[in-house]
Amino acid sequence: MRHLLKRISILFAMAGAVILVGWNVDAEPNRTTLPELAGLVHYTTVRRGNVTEHIMTTNEAIQAVKNGQPVPAGTHFVLVDYRDGEIYRTFVMEKGSGWGGDEDRRTGDWQFQWFKPDGSVNMAENTARCQSCHSSRADEDFLYTLDALKEFNGAVID
Numbered sequence: 001m002r003h004l005l006k007r008i009s010i011l012f013a014m015a016g017a018v019i020l021v022g023w024n025v026d027a028e029p030n031r032t033t034l035p036e037l038a039g040l041v042h043y044t045t046v047r048r049g050n051v052t053e054h055i056m057t058t059n060e061a062i063q064a065v066k067n068g069q070p071v072p073a074g075t076h077f078v079l080v081d082y083r084d085g086e087i088y089r090t091f092v093m094e095k096g097s098g099w100g101g102d103e104d105r106r107t108g109d110w111q112f113q114w115f116k117p118d119g120s121v122n123m124a125e126n127t128a129r130c131q132s133c134h135s136s137r138a139d140e141d142f143l144y145t146l147d148a149l150k151e152f153n154g155a156v157i158d
């Protein structure tokens with residue numbers, strides 16, 4: 001009997017682990033990659049208290065937006081969050097052809113990820129939160145700083 005109870009408790013522990021993994025489904029690595037920052041154009045800076053955000057994207061995306069076209073597939077937008085002069089975290093949105101067809105996507109063909117300063121994914125973050133907030137910008141290609149991008153003429157908008 002004790003043996004049986006032990007087996008049952010092991011089964012419950014395993015089921016619990018499976019449920020936990022399932023629960024964290026949005027925190028798994030998705031298709032978003034961390035690009036080389038040196039290849040991107042820093043177009044605006046947002047400051048809030050001790051937080052300084054450098055926001056950047058590709059030259060191709062800037063040209064597309066200025067020409068009134070959608071941001072092309074393959075584009076990264078990166079928000080580097082600095083605190084006290086050090087990178088605290090890096091937020092990335094990446095657009096890919098057909099990516100909106102993946103499960104649980106509500107932000108067009110964009111996917112989102114939070115990278116730690118060492119380049120690894122923050123597995124504690126549920127990227128559904130990113131999607132949910134950026135959904136309110138659906139008519140601006142899910143971007144918050146589209147106006148700055150339109151205005152950008154080579155000098156960082158601060």
Ligand code: HEC
Pocket residue numbers: 046053055077078079091092093112113114125127129130131133134142143144145146
């Ligand atoms: C509560 C709303 C909210 C949530 C949640 C949120 N964002 Fe944003 N995001 C913003 C706002 C507002 C900006 C504009 C910059 C600013 O004001 O800090 C922004 C800007 C960005 C940008 C720069 C491009 C743009 O849209 O202008 C990226 C990249 C980004 N967020 C990625 C993410 C990622 C990745 C997550 C989740 C880990 C996330 N965001 C979660 C509101 C949000």
